[in-house]
Amino acid sequence: MSITPNHNHFDAIIVGSGPGGGITAGLLCDAGFRVLVLERGQDRTYDEIGRDHLRNQRISQYGHNGGPDIEGNPRVVELDPRKPGEMSVVKPHQGGYSNNAAIYGGGARVYGAQAWRFMEQDFRMASTYGVPEGSSLADWPLSYQELEPFYEKAECEIGVCGSAATNTNRAWRKSEYPMPALPATKAHKTLKRGAEALGWNTFPTPLAINSVEYGGRAACVQCQHCVGFACPSDSKNGVHNTLLPRAIATELCTVITGAMCETVDTDGRGRVTGVSYLVESGGSVTRHRATARAVVVSAGAIETARLMFNSHTDVHPNGLGNHSGVLGRHLQGHVYSGALGLFEEPVWDSIGPGVSISTSQFNHGNAGIVGGGMLSDEFIKTPVIFWHRCFPADVPRWGLAAKEWMRHAYTRTIHVIGPIQDIPNPECRVQIDRGVRDKFGIPVARLSGAVHSESLRTGEFMFENARTWLRASGAVRIWGDKPGLHLSAGQHQAGTCRMGTDPATSVTDPFGRVHGHDNLRVIDASTHVTNGGFNPVLTVMALAFRNASALAAELNQL
Amino acid sequence: MELNASQQRTLCALADRIIPADEFPSASELGALSFATDLFSTDLASAGGAVVAGLDSLHGEAHAIGGTEFAELTQEQQDALIQDLLQGNTRAEWKTSAATFLRLMIAVVNEGYYADPDNGGNAEGVSWKMVGFEVREGMRLLPEGVTV
Ligand SMILES: Cc1cc2nc3c(=O)[nH]c(=O)nc-3n(C[C@H](O)[C@H](O)[C@H](O)COP(=O)(O)OP(=O)(O)OC[C@H]3O[C@@H](n4cnc5c(N)ncnc54)[C@H](O)[C@@H]3O)c2cc1C
Numbered sequence: 001m002s003i004t005p006n007h008n009h010f011d012a013i014i015v016g017s018g019p020g021g022g023i024t025a026g027l028l029c030d031a032g033f034r035v036l037v038l039e040r041g042q043d044r045t046y047d048e049i050g051r052d053h054l055r056n057q058r059i060s061q062y063g064h065n066g067g068p069d070i071e072g073n074p075r076v077v078e079l080d081p082r083k084p085g086e087m088s089v090v091k092p093h094q095g096g097y098s099n100n101a102a103i104y105g106g107g108a109r110v111y112g113a114q115a116w117r118f119m120e121q122d123f124r125m126a127s128t129y130g131v132p133e134g135s136s137l138a139d140w141p142l143s144y145q146e147l148e149p150f151y152e153k154a155e156c157e158i159g160v161c162g163s164a165a166t167n168t169n170r171a172w173r174k175s176e177y178p179m180p181a182l183p184a185t186k187a188h189k190t191l192k193r194g195a196e197a198l199g200w201n202t203f204p205t206p207l208a209i210n211s212v213e214y215g216g217r218a219a220c221v222q223c224q225h226c227v228g229f230a231c232p233s234d235s236k237n238g239v240h241n242t243l244l245p246r247a248i249a250t251e252l253c254t255v256i257t258g259a260m261c262e263t264v265d266t267d268g269r270g271r272v273t274g275v276s277y278l279v280e281s282g283g284s285v286t287r288h289r290a291t292a293r294a295v296v297v298s299a300g301a302i303e304t305a306r307l308m309f310n311s312h313t314d315v316h317p318n319g320l321g322n323h324s325g326v327l328g329r330h331l332q333g334h335v336y337s338g339a340l341g342l343f344e345e346p347v348w349d350s351i352g353p354g355v356s357i358s359t360s361q362f363n364h365g366n367a368g369i370v371g372g373g374m375l376s377d378e379f380i381k382t383p384v385i386f387w388h389r390c391f392p393a394d395v396p397r398w399g400l401a402a403k404e405w406m407r408h409a410y411t412r413t414i415h416v417i418g419p420i421q422d423i424p425n426p427e428c429r430v431q432i433d434r435g436v437r438d439k440f441g442i443p444v445a446r447l448s449g450a451v452h453s454e455s456l457r458t459g460e461f462m463f464e465n466a467r468t469w470l471r472a473s474g475a476v477r478i479w480g481d482k483p484g485l486h487l488s489a490g491q492h493q494a495g496t497c498r499m500g501t502d503p504a505t506s507v508t509d510p511f512g513r514v515h516g517h518d519n520l521r522v523i524d525a526s527t528h529v530t531n532g533g534f535n536p537v538l539t540v541m542a543l544a545f546r547n548a549s550a551l552a553a554e555l556n557q558l
Numbered sequence: 559m560e561l562n563a564s565q566q567r568t569l570c571a572l573a574d575r576i577i578p579a580d581e582f583p584s585a586s587e588l589g590a591l592s593f594a595t596d597l598f599s600t601d602l603a604s605a606g607g608a609v610v611a612g613l614d615s616l617h618g619e620a621h622a623i624g625g626t627e628f629a630e631l632t633q634e635q636q637d638a639l640i641q642d643l644l645q646g647n648t649r650a651e652w653k654t655s656a657a658t659f660l661r662l663m664i665a666v667v668n669e670g671y672y673a674d675p676d677n678g679g680n681a682e683g684v685s686w687k688m689v690g691f692e693v694r695e696g697m698r699l700l701p702e703g704v705t706v
Pocket residue numbers: 015016017018019020021038039040041057058100101102103104105106107108110111112113114115116227228229259260261262298299300301303304307491492493523524525526535536537538540
C-alpha cells in the first residue's frame with residue numbers, strides 16, 4: 001500500500017501501524033482528524049506471508065514472514081549476559097535480535113492473539129511486593145480501575161472470545177467477553193482433569209479470534225498455522241482488519257508503507273513540528289518531511305526508543321524524552337517457563353490454534369515469590385518446531401530412534417508454558433550504536449542487560465507448577481528446562497519509555513505525553529511500567545484506546 | 559553449492575543414516591539432497607564451502623576405517639563412525655570440527671524432512687502424515703452453546 005499524500009500537513013502523524021498506532025489512527029479519524037500513518041514494513045497479503053515452516057515469525061531459521069528484511073536492518077546485542085560489553089551484530093531473524101515484526105498491522109498481523117487483561121496487582125507491583133534490590137519494580141501511575149473500561153472497549157472493538165465466568169483468579173470486570181470461547185480441544189480436556197485433581201481453577205484461553213462470526217468477518221476455521229502466520233479466514237483480529245480499515249474508510253487517513261521514520265523533528269524550543277522519513281522504491285531512497293500538530297510514536301518498545309534517541313538536537317542532545325536518562329531503560333518482555341509431558345494415548349486432535357486452556361492460579365499470592373505467572377497449553381507446533389525444541393535431552397536427534405520419537409511423541413505431547421511477571425531492572429536497555437547503521441544510514445538499536453534474579457526464581461517456581469500439572473493430568477514422562485539468564489524482550493518487548501508522574505524517573509506522563517513535549521505521545525508497549533504475568537497485547541490496546549481518546553480530546557488545542 | 563558425484567553419494571548416505579528408511583521413507587527419498595544443496599547455495603551459502611570440505615573429510619574417514627567410501631560402509635559402520643565423529647574422534651583431516659559439521663547436517667536434514675513440502679525435503683508432506691500433523695481447514699468443533 002502506498003497512498004501518496006498530496007499535502008504534507010496533518011493533524012497527527014503516527015509512526016508505526018501496530019496495535020498502538022492502529023488504534024490511535026482509528027480513534028483520531030473517528031474524531032474527524034487528518035492522520036498520516038508511517039509504517040516501515042509492507043502490507044503483505046495472506047499468500048505473501050505464506051506458510052514456510054522454516055521462515056516465519058515463530059521459527060526463523062533462515063528468514064521470517066513478518067519483517068523486517070533480514071538484510072540492512074541489524075542490531076548490536078550483548079549475546080551472553082555473563083560477558084557484558086561483548087557485542088555482536090545480528091540480523092533480524094537471528095537469536096538475540098529480539099524481533100517482533102515490521103509489517104502493516106505490526107506484531108498483531110502474525111501473532112498468537114492471546115488477549116489477556118492484567119490483574120489489579122499487576123498495576124501496583126511495588127506496593128504489593130516491595131522493590132527487590134537491583135530492580136526498578138514500580139507501580140503504574142494508573143490503576144486497573146481506570147483501564148477497565150478500555151479493556152472492555154478493546155475486547156469489543158478488536159474482538160475477543162473467552163469465558164470470564166469460569167476464571168476465578170481474575171480482576172473484576174463489567175461484562176463477559178463479546179464472543180464465547182473456542183471449543184475445548186483434547187489436550188484441554190486432559191489438562192482440565194489434572195487441574196481438577198489438584199484443585200486448580202482453569203478456563204478457556206482468551207483469544208482475539210472470532211469463535212463465531214464477528215465484526216463482519218468469519219469464524220475461525222481451526223487451522224494448524226495460527227501463531228507466526230496470517231489467518232486464512234481473516235478471523236484473527238489485529239488492527240489491520242479492524243481499526244485501520246475503519247480509519248481508512250473515513251478518508252482522513254493516509255497510510256504509507258515502506259516508510260521509515262528517521263527523526264521526530266522539533267523546533268528551537270523543543271516543540272515537535274513533524275517527522276522526517278525515508279521511502280525506498282525501485283532501488284532508490286527518497287527523503288520526505290511531513291508536519292503535524294502532534295506526533296505519536298508507536299514503533300514498538302525497541303524501535304520507539306531508537307527513534308527517540310535518533311531525534312536528538314542541540315536542545316535535547318541525548319534524545320527526546322531523555323531528560324533524566326530513563327529513555328531505553330527497564331526493557332522487559334517475558335521470561336517463559338514451562339515443561340513438556342508425554343501421554344500414553346494421543347492428546348492431539350489437530351484443532352487450531354492449539355492453545356485452549358489456562359490457569360491464573362499462580363499469578364499472585366505465591367509465598368516468597370514476587371508476582372508469578374500464567375500457564376497455558378501451547379499453540380500447535382509445526383513438526384520442525386517439534387524436532388528443534390521438544391526432544392528430551394536423552395533422546396537421540398538422529399537415526400531411527402529420533403524418527404521413532406517424532407512419530408510416537410508428536411501427537412502424545414502437551415507443552416504447558418506461560419509468561420512470568422518480569423521484574424524490571426534499569427540495566428536492561430536500548431541504546432543506539434552510532435557505529436552500526438541500517439540500510440538508510442540510521443544508527444541501530446543496541447541491546448544489553450539480563451533479567452533480574454527474581455524473574456529466574458519465579459521461572460523455577462512456574463517450571464515446577466507446569467510439571468505438577470502435567471503429572472496430575474497423566475503424563476508418563478516429563479521434561480524441559482528451567483529458564484536461564486538472558487535478556488528478556490522479544491515479541492513481548494515493553495518498558496523503554498516508562499510512564500509516571502515524576503519526570504525524573506519517567507519518560508512520559510500517565511497518558512503517554514512525553515515530559516516537556518506536549519504534542520509528542522508514545523502509544524505502544526514502551527510505556528508499560530511492568531508487563532504483567534500475561535501476554536501484553538490487550539494491555540497495549542487498552543492503553544491505546546485510553547490515551548488516544550485523551551489525545552483526540554485535546555488535539556485541537558495543541 | 560556444487561557437489562561432484564562422490565560428494566553427492568556421501569551426502570545421500572549420510573542423510574539416510576540421519577533419517578533412515580523404515581516403513582516410512584528415508585531423508586533422501588523425500589528430497590534431502592536437493593533441499594540441502596539448495597539451502598547451502600542460498601540461505602546457508604556461507605556454510606557451503608565448509609560442507610563440501612566436510613563431505614570430503616567424511617570420505618577420508620571412511621577410507622581410513624574401511625578402505626572404501628562412506629556410502630559403501632555397512633550401516634553399522636556408518637552409524638559408529640558418525641557417533642565417533644560427534645565425540646570428536648577423527649582419523650582423516652578436517653578443516654573445521656567434525657562434530658560441528660555433523661550437528662549442522664543433522665539439523666539441516668531434519669529441517670528438510672519435517673518442514674513444508676515447498677521447501678523441497680518433505681515430498682508430498684509424507685513426514686507430516688507420519689507424525690500425524692494434519693493440515694485441515696474448515697471448522698470442526700463449535701463453541702459450547704453455539705449451533706449452526
Ligand atoms: C509471532 C508472534 C506471536 C505473538 N503472540 C502474542 C499473543 O498471543 N498475545 C499477545 O499479547 N502478544 C503476542 N505477540 C506480541 C504482540 O504482537 C505485541 O505485544 C504487539 O504487537 C505490540 O504492539 P506495539 O504497538 O507496541 O508495537 P508493534 O506491533 O511492534 O508495532 C510497531 C510497528 O512500527 C513499525 N515501525 C518501527 N519503527 C518504525 C519507524 N522508524 N518508521 C516507521 N515504522 C516503524 C514496525 O514496523 C511495526 O509494524 C506476538 C508477537 C509475535 C510476532
